[in-house]
Amino acid sequence: xxxxxxxxxxxxKKEYSADKIQTVCHDCNAPLVAxxxxxxxxxxxxxxxxKHRRPDMxxxxxxxxxxDERNIVSLGEGLTPIHKLDLGLGEIYIKDDGIIPxxxxxxxxxxxxxxxxxxxxxxxxxxxxxxxxxGAMATYCAKAGTEAYxxxxxxxxxxxxxxxxxxxxxVYLVKGLISDAGKIVAEGKERFGWFDVSTMKEPYRxxxxxxxxxxxxxxxxxxxxxxxxxxxxxxxxxxxxxxAFKELQEVGFIGEKLPRMISVQxxxxxxxxxxxxxxxxxxxxxxxxSTIAAGxxxxxxxxxxxxxxxxxxxxxxxxxxxxxxxxxxxxxxxRAGVFVCPEGAATLAALKRLxxxxxVGRDEKVLLYNTGSGIKYTDVYSENIKLELPxxxxxxxxxx
Ligand SMILES: *Cc1c(COP(=O)(O)O)cnc(C)c1O
Ligand SMILES: [Zn+2]
Numbered sequence: 001x002x003x004x005x006x007x008x009x010x011x012x013k014k015e016y017s018a019d020k021i022q023t024v025c026h027d028c029n030a031p032l033v034a035x036x037x038x039x040x041x042x043x044x045x046x047x048x049x050x051k052h053r054r055p056d057m058x059x060x061x062x063x064x065x066x067x068d069e070r071n072i073v074s075l076g077e078g079l080t081p082i083h084k085l086d087l088g089l090g091e092i093y094i095k096d097d098g099i100i101p102x103x104x105x106x107x108x109x110x111x112x113x114x115x116x117x118x119x120x121x122x123x124x125x126x127x128x129x130x131x132x133x134x135g136a137m138a139t140y141c142a143k144a145g146t147e148a149y150x151x152x153x154x155x156x157x158x159x160x161x162x163x164x165x166x167x168x169x170x171v172y173l174v175k176g177l178i179s180d181a182g183k184i185v186a187e188g189k190e191r192f193g194w195f196d197v198s199t200m201k202e203p204y205r206x207x208x209x210x211x212x213x214x215x216x217x218x219x220x221x222x223x224x225x226x227x228x229x230x231x232x233x234x235x236x237x238x239x240x241x242x243x244a245f246k247e248l249q250e251v252g253f254i255g256e257k258l259p260r261m262i263s264v265q266x267x268x269x270x271x272x273x274x275x276x277x278x279x280x281x282x283x284x285x286x287x288x289x290s291t292i293a294a295g296x297x298x299x300x301x302x303x304x305x306x307x308x309x310x311x312x313x314x315x316x317x318x319x320x321x322x323x324x325x326x327x328x329x330x331x332x333x334x335r336a337g338v339f340v341c342p343e344g345a346a347t348l349a350a351l352k353r354l355x356x357x358x359x360v361g362r363d364e365k366v367l368l369y370n371t372g373s374g375i376k377y378t379d380v381y382s383e384n385i386k387l388e389l390p391x392x393x394x395x396x397x398x399x400x
Pocket of ligand 1: 237
């Protein structure tokens with residue numbers, strides 16, 4: 001079973017066979033996206049059937065690109081909880097991908113990409129990563145028995161380095177950013193026979209990320225929130241969610257109304273925000289990118305024009321917040337029961353600003369997307385939050 005008709009260039013719309021290994025469009029070097037036979041999907045998928053499906057992202061199999069389910073490389077990723085937050089600010093929910101295998105939503109894309117690689121018989125995957133994608137790829141490759149080569153910045157969070165190393169991947173560090181790692185992967189493709197799994201240069205990670213949108217729709221009983229805030233780096237998440245909503249409309253599971261998509265970035269690396277302010281279609285390379293939120297430290301997204309398309313089409317916006325605001329918001333969220341990564345915290349920081357400016361109304365239903373666990377960022381947090389904890393020898397030393 002596989003309802004993918006073909007892959008399509010996101011720019012020129014040229015069609016590519018989904019039966020062969022594909023990367024990007026040969027003419028425009030732009031991402032390829034999967035197009036489904038929606039009529040066939042409709043015939044086999046109905047809302048009630050979902051009740052009996054596996055409780056992970058693979059429950060939406062008709063809208064996923066796998067040919068043979070035996071190729072699925074899964075650790076039970078997806079169907080993460082959505083919590084209502086009692087912050088006294090409005091009707092705010094948070095979808096928590098902090099509890100997914102490998103601790104970040106990157107698991108979704110890499111479960112899919114590693115599964116597709118298995119289906120195509122690809123044995124050697126390589127990827128530049130800000131950290132979390134490396135950990136996820138390493139983990140899923142370990143499960144699949146596929147070789148993994150990952151290159152990340154020297155200052156990537158230690159959790160990502162250890163995770164990648166422990167799972168047996170070949171790990172390399174570069175004194176630079178994810179963009180520098182990307183150049184090395186591109187150069188090593190021929191030399192080492194690497195298959196490049198870079199964000200949006202491999203067509204199927206996006207299909208894994210799409211499940212975030214499918215889940216949001218199902219979990220909200222097919223009534224989407226008014227606004228979704230998403231911390232944006234390479235953009236697979238925001239592009240994937242939007243693709244999910246469009247497909248669900250075509251299948252007839254949801255109505256006309258779609259959420260406004262807000263792309264959240266860091267003040268120290270905000271190429272999408274700048275492009276949005278100037279109503280541009282593409283972003284400029286961001287020099288000297290710097291933020292504690294490693295996942296959004298992406299100076300120029302390969303699919304920047306697609307991210308901006310989603311923002312414009314959804315009548316959303318793009319906004320940057322400071323590292324300091326992220327730290328404050330992460331504390332606030334931890335106190336509400338969710339220990340998030342700085343990227344996830346950025347969405348709450350952004351929401352507070354949007355409430356103030358009136359861009360988001362207090363009566364609107366808002367969803368924050370937490371992309372990862374705070375536990376993966378203990379080095380980043382401990383460098384930025386003063387931990388002055390009293391040492392006690394006996395109960396006599398404690399005053400409450
Ligand atoms: C990669 C990453 C992001 C950005 O994701 P995209 O969907 O590629 O924009 C956000 N948060 C975390 C924790 C990440 O690892
Ligand atoms: Zn093209």
